[in-house]
Amino acid sequence: MAKWGEGDPRWIVEERPDATNVNNWHWTEKNACAWSQDKIKELFNDLEIGENELCCKVTEIETCEGEAVVNNRKGKLIFFYEWNIVLKWVSVESNEIEGKITIPNLSEENDISEVDIEITLKTSTNEGEKIKHFLHTKGKHTIREKLKIYVSALKEEFSKGMILPKKDNNNQNVVNSKTTINVKAQMNTTVVSSKNKSANYQIDTITVKQQQKFQCRAVEFFNMFTTVEMVQAFTKGPVRLEAKKGGQFELFGGNIHGEFVELSPEKIVQKWRCKQWDEGHFSEVILDIREKSDHTEVNLTQTGVPKTEEESTKENWDRYYWDSIKRTFGFGYFM
Incomplete structure (x- = not known):
């Protein structure tokens, strides 16, 4: 067992009473993929988006593909997520009016306001075009609010237990939201x-x-x-x-x-x-x-x-x- 003054101080067990991930030095990772898929489905399943007579409902999450991981490196949390989401929607007034909402680039590289949201209509009709236009102009705000909830929930849920307390600092929890450069510039290895x-x-x-x-x-x-x-x-x-x-x-x-x-x-x-x-x-x-x-x-x-x-x-x-x-x-x- 290492002692003060001997060897690399990153490995000195005395810094942590339970000798786990000393000084938070090692790269630790939590897989958030399954949790993310469940959360996205929870947020969008049966979601109604409407105003006045125009209203549609999400009937199915057709696609939810991607990954999400949370890393602790040197006491900082690094969030990486990248999702391709396709939602099926139908008019509340008429089941004949339906289409899809495609979110191809939900990732930490893009601010929520920059995330692409594509609206398509299965069959073009006058009423259908009205709903499509509404989703383009106002419905995207509702969708982005749900995406914000997902990102906030991801950071809250997966911050727990990732940063371990150091000596004389039992509640420190540093979160680094500038993730793109850091997570893609680090190879996932163990410090030796x-x-x-x-x-x-x-x-x-x-x-x-x-x-x-x-x-x-x-x-x-x-x-x-x-x-x-x-x-x-x-x-x-x-x-x-x-x-x-x-x-x-x-x-x-x-x-x-x-x-x-x-x-x-x-x-x-x-x-x-x-x-x-x-x-x-x-x-x-x-x-x-x-x-x-x-x-x-x-x-x-x-x-x-x-x-x-x-x-x-x-x-x-x-x-x-x-x-x-x-x-x-x-x-x-x-x-």
Whole structure:
């Protein structure tokens, strides 16, 4: 057990009486997906939107797809949510007048006032167009108020128990609502202290393998991975990138960095590490790029990943690389 004056103070158990997540230093995460889906359904099911003779009712949440997670990093809460919602509505006066309300971009990146709300009508009639116009002009306010309630409830519900009390500060709860830059600039890893390791210390490592398919040419994928502007686009932040043999790179606020060992449209090899791994420890990332008749297949082999980081490394490739690349450049998903 660490004592004062010995080792990294982040790990000193004396700071926390129960020795749990000392100083709130570690990245902890709560999954809010199921709760969010239930909350969204609760807010919109049977919702009536109307004024005078114009009134419609939400009859079904047709689509509620996305994710929501809450992270505690160094004593700050980081909220990440992204939802695509489609609501079916019908006129209270006539079941023949119906349509949909689509909310494609409810996320922490956009203020509620900036969230797109699209109103469609199944069959155009004079009465139907009146209701559609009403929903466009006034009904959107009601919908946005419900979205505000969801976001507020998410932050209230998932703030509980995430920030643990420190010594002499039992009620501190710092909430960081500037989430976009922070959550997407951090890789979800566990902090491991590298101080006071013996020279013979050996890290137990594993190999991560993944395969992805993209609707693009091999050279397009290669350019996307080696062009500063394109890497900035899918990582959502500034990068340092020297696309040449021996060139350095830094992504996600410096949390991922290393150097290029080999570069060609068919193969990219990187000396790759997460900032929070033991000091001096690098893995090797090999991206084998194979162009097929109608898509490009990319095979990732990453050797030297600390065994304790296996799951988080896999998740972060999926979330911060592959999914983000496909969303950003429209390279498409294969089922």
